Amino acid sequence: MNLRPEIVALPKVLLHDHLDGGVRPQTVIDLARDSGYDGLPATDAESLGEWFRDSADSGSLVRYLETFDQTVGVMQTVEALHRVASECAQDLAADGVVYAEVRYAPEQHLAEGLELEEVVEAVNAGFREGERLAAEAGHPILVTALLTAMRHAAKSTEIAELVVRYRDDGVSGFDIAGAEAGFPPTRHLDAFEYLRRENAHFTIHAGEAFGLPSIWEAIQWCGAERLGHGVRIVDDMFVDEQSLADIADPGQLEPEAVRLGRLAAYVRDTRIPLEMCPSSNIQTGAASSVAAHPISLLKQLRFRVTVNTDNRLMSGTSMSREMQLLVDEAGWTIDDLRWVTINAMKSAFIPFDERLALIDNVIKPGYAAAT
Numbered sequence: 116m117n118l119r120p121e122i123v124a125l126p127k128v129l130l131h132d133h134l135d136g137g138v139r140p141q142t143v144i145d146l147a148r149d150s151g152y153d154g155l156p157a158t159d160a161e162s163l164g165e166w167f168r169d170s171a172d173s174g175s176l177v178r179y180l181e182t183f184d185q186t187v188g189v190m191q192t193v194e195a196l197h198r199v200a201s202e203c204a205q206d207l208a209a210d211g212v213v214y215a216e217v218r219y220a221p222e223q224h225l226a227e228g229l230e231l232e233e234v235v236e237a238v239n240a241g242f243r244e245g246e247r248l249a250a251e252a253g254h255p256i257l258v259t260a261l262l263t264a265m266r267h268a269a270k271s272t273e274i275a276e277l278v279v280r281y282r283d284d285g286v287s288g289f290d291i292a293g294a295e296a297g298f299p300p301t302r303h304l305d306a307f308e309y310l311r312r313e314n315a316h317f318t319i320h321a322g323e324a325f326g327l328p329s330i331w332e333a334i335q336w337c338g339a340e341r342l343g344h345g346v347r348i349v350d351d352m353f354v355d356e357q358s359l360a361d362i363a364d365p366g367q368l369e370p371e372a373v374r375l376g377r378l379a380a381y382v383r384d385t386r387i388p389l390e391m392c393p394s395s396n397i398q399t400g401a402a403s404s405v406a407a408h409p410i411s412l413l414k415q416l417r418f419r420v421t422v423n424t425d426n427r428l429m430s431g432t433s434m435s436r437e438m439q440l441l442v443d444e445a446g447w448t449i450d451d452l453r454w455v456t457i458n459a460m461k462s463a464f465i466p467f468d469e470r471l472a473l474i475d476n477v478i479k480p481g482y483a484a485a486t
């Protein structure tokens with residue numbers, strides 16, 4: 116897909132992007148060679164990129180997640196983490212992203228002897244280098260990290276403590292990720308309660324591969340400030356008593372016809388941000404197409420919707436590509452893109468005054484120049 120320069124030029128805000136899901140294919144190859152890893156499924160960048168996209172196209176979250184073994188496998192040293200983080204910041208900036216929260220699970224990068232702190236510091240240093248190089252190239256960007264705990268593992272309290280320890284040093288919040296079915300967020304209640312006592316921020320992957328109970332627990336038991344994906348909130352929305360879970364193409368419904376259940380109403384009433392990732396959802400089977408994705412209906416109903424990439428490598432995507440797909444396939448306008456961008460900036464985990472400064476000084480002027 117050829118990206119249109121006017122979409123690339125728009126200022127963008129990205130709240131949901133995985134560091135280990137956005138590595139450049141050539142970097143995976145270089146790092147595998149440096150570390151003597153010979154398990155890669157392809158040896159040139161183009162075929163490797165294709166392998167990631169095809170393998171992630173499985174219709175199942177669990178199979179989609181298996182592809183991460185290849186990227187996490189080569190991200191086990193300070194040098195590798197630094198390089199991947201620096202390139203991530205530069206790639207996002209070149210795509211017009213002005214603020215990004217990039218997440219990764221420090222516990223997955225200890226296989227060759229690194230300590231959790233060394234992982235966080237290597238990634239932070241990489242982001243700082245990437246920001247500097249991006250600014251020199253004329254694309255200023257601010258990147259903060261979200262530290263993810265894996266929901267099937269038992270390290271969430273330790274990772275939550277790491278978030279608090281680095282909260283003034285490049286880390287803006289916490290997340291849990293990994294297979295959703297069978298691993299409810301309440302398994303990690305101690306971590307969430309600790310973070311709330313510490314006035315720290317967190318989001319939870321919920322309502323992607325599993326439905327309403329996961330979203331309900333994330334919000335009402337755990338206190339999630341934002342939802343990663345949250346796309347299954349449509350299961351609690353109805354047309355003539357029929358749940359939208361049973362309607363194949365909710366993107367095409369008239370908003371006036373839709374009634375919200377109590378949980379969906381709570382999410383909208385309290386302005387809980389939804390970190391939506393259209394291409395990723397199509398690959399894991401949570402949506403059938405961009406046109407049919409619930410994001411457009413949720414936008415029309417004024418949920419606090421944001422647009423995100425999730426995993427740029429596995430989906431072969433970028434913020435500009437996600438936005439262009441919404442314009443081309445779901446009828447979005449530049450005004451809609453401006454709205455979701457401001458929604459995202461309002462929902463970021465950095466301080467209010469910094470969010471406001473980016474909205475007033477970067478985002479609004481950038482969209483004014485485009486229209």
Ligand SMILES: O=c1[nH]cnc2c1ncn2[C@@H]1O[C@H](CO)[C@@H](O)[C@H]1O
Binds near residue numbers: 134136187219220323
């Ligand atoms: O869409 C997703 N849903 C749930 N987990 C995910 C998704 N994308 C990536 N990860 C998981 O998050 C880890 C840390 O970045 C990745 O290694 C992957 O296992």
Ligand SMILES: [Zn+2]
Binds near residue numbers: 131133292343
């Ligand atoms: Zn994700």
